[in-house]
Amino acid sequence: MNHAKPLPGYLVTRYQGWKATGYAENQHWYRRLAEEGQRPRAMVISCCDSRVHVTSIFGADQGEFFIHRNIANLVPPYAPDGDHHGTSAAIEYAVTALKVSHLIVLGHSQCGGVQGCIDMAKGNAPHLEAKTSFVGRWMEILKPKFEQVADIQDPVEQARRFERQAVVASLENLMTFPFIDSAVQARELSLHGLWTDIGEGDLEYYDAVQDRFLAV
Amino acid sequence: MNHAKPLPGYLVTRYQGWKATGYAENQHWYRRLAEEGQRPRAMVISCCDSRVHVTSIFGADQGEFFIHRNIANLVPPYAPDGDHHGTSAAIEYAVTALKVSHLIVLGHSQCGGVQGCIDMAKGNAPHLEAKTSFVGRWMEILKPKFEQVADIQDPVEQARRFERQAVVASLENLMTFPFIDSAVQARELSLHGLWTDIGEGDLEYYDAVQDRFLAV
């Protein structure tokens, strides 16, 4: 692999600062975490988007959350077909090996992946429909939900509603995994749906009884 | 989706604390990020492990890193077969839509996924070999590299070497993506391999010339 480069200097500098402060302050705890293993209380499925920091929002330090991040915080349906399924592998590890108590799906405003899915559904994104488009194929997980928001005229409002549908779709797909269904039935695991507004810092949770999102 | 539950109170409390401090202090910036979109300098591919916080190690704030996290920070080979590929979708979005300048793969010590792959390679993990094991199927991405470390007797040292091979495997697989190869050739993108020791806070980078990891 002769294409890898050394780390840019500004990141080396920041790492050295962390080593001398954040690491040094917590050395004992990090060593225990290394020796005894992690015991995270929750798994979070969040978007790769650089503007969404679940650890900041919840003041979480090393060891608290097992975090999977993908485009648009999507969970595909259960499909044990022998292929590589990164999201399903992360969920399986969290629930069956780490036995997390909470599984949180965190959606967000201004999601580029969700917008791409809208464009695709409206026939405005032929490049995403190509078989070779990984983003297009990935967003097909969400596409069936588009009918729920197809009638909304205002594009901004439509996108914000569809982002919440992405959270609901993931929650629904999670329940298709046998090990999740049984853990939920056994009251060993609870699912939670959240949506955050990047610009306003607001946080909403999915209320299953009313089938809508409410301010936290 | 009638299985979702409200957020536990301790997370609500912490969120409210962040809203009043971390968010309030940065409101103008977060609003700009929301309106103008993200422009991350780097994509980081890291593990879901709760003990690895790339934002802490590099003192990164909202907007800096586009982060994908999966089991063992693995990148599968390029396979445009029309299936859902979460990792490939995240990489495609980062490189072709966001045009990040750096793509960093961050491995780490005590990786449960890598250990599972070792167990599988040694014939000690029949449950991971089942077709229905998502973790097992996912770790097959790394399995061909096992021959590089098969002769190491000390199991701790073997795992630490194999964790570094997971980084190298991901770097190699990244280069099989045509849009990455061309961006690297055009000097628009550079790849970086890192490995961190959770307990000691050490950081190593992959030196392509010597084909080994060196302390940062």
Place this chain on the structure above:
Amino acid sequence: MNHAKPLPGYLVTRYQGWKATGYAENQHWYRRLAEEGQRPRAMVISCCDSRVHVTSIFGADQGEFFIHRNIANLVPPYAPDGDHHGTSAAIEYAVTALKVSHLIVLGHSQCGGVQGCIDMAKGNAPHLEAKTSFVGRWMEILKPKFEQVADIQDPVEQARRFERQAVVASLENLMTFPFIDSAVQARELSLHGLWTDIGEGDLEYYDAVQDRFLAV
């Protein structure tokens, strides 16, 4: 004292969140509490165990409970011998200076201190019998009660019964303090014994008439 270190950053962040929310919302009340002094209605004697939060269980805010926490929520017998007695000092201050109306002893399941006492009573914990073992010497307060549960074969049931005996022992020892006996006789103070199951969230109280614990 050149061994003290600054506070870890994650606690600084959380403190700042509390200052901007929990404190800010209650500033007037906290200032009154500071100026006029505390006037708690009850003293609670609870275990140091991190899983037992008496303020959560009873929704108690600042100013309500005067709380002493030690290993296994034990009260030693009255012994005015001039030595340092931390538990007795806390009780004296609560009853004679603050004149609390209730004195609550709260025991709990899975108590490590109580288990240590069982191990000691069965001759399985020589390290706790050493004169230098503070935990061993402290648990001797409870040891005489072991005969009440010595015949129970199931170790889990034995521990749960002994945890309740720790509450009864503390209630009995409280009555050996002259200032408590007289306050109880004058109907200025009432004693209460509780036991909580950490995993199930159950709460039982000691019924003095039947000499047994009943569900609250």
Place this chain on the structure above:
Amino acid sequence: MNHAKPLPGYLVTRYQGWKATGYAENQHWYRRLAEEGQRPRAMVISCCDSRVHVTSIFGADQGEFFIHRNIANLVPPYAPDGDHHGTSAAIEYAVTALKVSHLIVLGHSQCGGVQGCIDMAKGNAPHLEAKTSFVGRWMEILKPKFEQVADIQDPVEQARRFERQAVVASLENLMTFPFIDSAVQARELSLHGLWTDIGEGDLEYYDAVQDRFLAV
């Protein structure tokens, strides 16, 4: 023990509310904590004062902090004399059995115990000097530090300085315990001194280099 009474109704009501909400939301985690045992990251030694809630200040949920509370957050010097030492037992359990990474002493403003020690040192509190006064005997742990603040004329300022000396005295006494000294030397444990202003919500930490308290 025929003096114990049932729990007052208002506490029963609050407990039932917590069981249906706070407990129900976290049931899975509390069951894991019960089954697998606690693994607190820090021990906190705090005052019994009803106005000091360390769990609120640091947004800590069940399982995070092992908490000992006594009058004036004092630690006596190491004294393995075979007597009951509740504070020493709590510290021994936290450091040797639970292997906490941080040991935090939290002092506070308007501390009644510290004021009693000042009164005693000035000869204004004969009742505290009686051999039978548990509070008086307990506060003798702090008394030698009075010379550090004896010259301060303003009684309010004198008390606030002495409260901070109580934290320093406890930190010093902690280092007289062989198992603490060795854990600190082995970099497995760090000590921290804090002082909080109840009315203002301020928090200061002890800076060992400058030998003074600084705002967090």
